[in-house]
Every structure is written in structure tokens, then in C-alpha cells.
Amino acid sequence: MIVQVAGKDPGRVQKILGAGTIVFHSFRYWWAGFEADLAALNEILRKYPDTDPQRTFRAEDCNEVILESRGLLGTAGLPTVTSSTAVRGSQARGSLAGIVGLPSGSPSPAPSWPVAGLPAQHSLRIRRDEANKRKLLRSRSVWDILMNLARESAPLYREYSYSLGGDIYALPLTPERAATLAQDAMQAAPRVLRAALASLPKMSQIIFICPRSVAHSTTDSI
Numbered sequence: 001m002i003v004q005v006a007g008k009d010p011g012r013v014q015k016i017l018g019a020g021t022i023v024f025h026s027f028r029y030w031w032a033g034f035e036a037d038l039a040a041l042n043e044i045l046r047k048y049p050d051t052d053p054q055r056t057f058r059a060e061d062c063n064e065v066i067l068e069s070r071g072l073l074g075t076a077g078l079p080t081v082t083s084s085t086a087v088r089g090s091q092a093r094g095s096l097a098g099i100v101g102l103p104s105g106s107p108s109p110a111p112s113w114p115v116a117g118l119p120a121q122h123s124l125r126i127r128r129d130e131a132n133k134r135k136l137l138r139s140r141s142v143w144d145i146l147m148n149l150a151r152e153s154a155p156l157y158r159e160y161s162y163s164l165g166g167d168i169y170a171l172p173l174t175p176e177r178a179a180t181l182a183q184d185a186m187q188a189a190p191r192v193l194r195a196a197l198a199s200l201p202k203m204s205q206i207i208f209i210c211p212r213s214v215a216h217s218t219t220d221s222i
Helices: 002-006 010-019 038-045 142-153 175-188 196-202
Strands: 021-024 027-030 064-069 123-127 156-161 166-172 203-210
Touching: 002 010, 002 021, 010 021, 010 038, 064 196, 123 142, 123 196, 142 166, 142 175, 142 203, 175 196, 175 203, 196 203
Parallel strands: none
Antiparallel strands: 021 027, 064 123, 064 203, 156 166, 166 203
């Protein structure tokens, strides 16, 4: 839970353990604060995955995608992709990073609301097991369409996200590409998925989440 908020920063993790409180998913947790031994803490944190920009995208590793519109802040702190340059070296800390170390009794931060005049904000999460269901007499599923797009366009590696539980790849969508994706997906989607896919034309970014299997991981699993 702490790593999802603070990443693998030993100083920040040590501070949270000493403070004895954390806000996570809108709940505040307390414990008896203590001074963690830095060497022992580093040994524990070593077992968590590191960001690895050398990892290429593998469609077979992906189990979920998140589609976002331009007006929406990136999921888990990921900014919207606007160029072909990959953002590297940063650790995903989730949208709760700004409240690390708050003392007990502090109010939770105010939610972020859309600003007047900005485009409508949309976010759509699609899991592989849901999107793999095929419409009657259709040879492709929605998931097949998404993965084919990823293979053709080579999503950019961003980072390892502890909050999302996997390596994150991002693919920007032009309005034309989003419209084509929406048309193809709606034709392939069974009825239960069509309502959820109605916002596809508004999307400008696809986030691909690829959990690491034990076989592909270079560190101990956590």
C-alpha cells in the first residue's frame, strides 16, 4: 500500500512509517509510528519491480487497457502523451502522492473537478477477459482490435506502476484514429460492451497495462 503511494523512495517510505498514517483509496490508516532501519528497508524495497525502459511491448502480457480523453489527467499520475518522445525514469506514485505524510486528523484533499471551458473528461477501462468475447459471426473481438492496433503502432514504454500492478505503455490517438477504432470496436462488440464503448471517439490516449509474470521478472515477486 505504501509503495503504491510513494514508489521505491526509501526516504519517503521511511517518513510514512515514522508518521504512522497514510491515506489510501479514500481511507486513512493508522499504526504506531516507528523508525525503520534504512538498510532493512532497502532490502525490502529491492524486491519490488523497477522501471525498465528496455522492455518491449508484448500483447500477450497485456491484461487491461485504459482509454482517456484529452481533458482527463493521466491515470495513476500518468500525463497524456502528446509526442513520440517517451517519458522515462519516473516512478508511478498514484494520484495520492501529494498527501504522503499528512498527520493524523488532517482532512483529505479536495477532489479535482473539471474546469469550465475544458473538453469533457472521459476514462474507459477494458479488461482482456471482458473484451475477448466475440460477437456472433464475428472473427475478431474488441481485444483483438486493440492489440492489433498496439502491434502496428508500437506503444511507448512509460514506467512500472505499483498502483496499476504492471509496466505501462502509452499510445496517443489522433481524432481520426480514435474514430476508426470506435467504428471497428462497435462492429465487433457484443451488446453488453456497446454502451461502454460509446465514448471511444472522444479518447486521445490508450494506456496498456502489462503485469510481469514470474518468468519475465528479474526480481523476487511481491
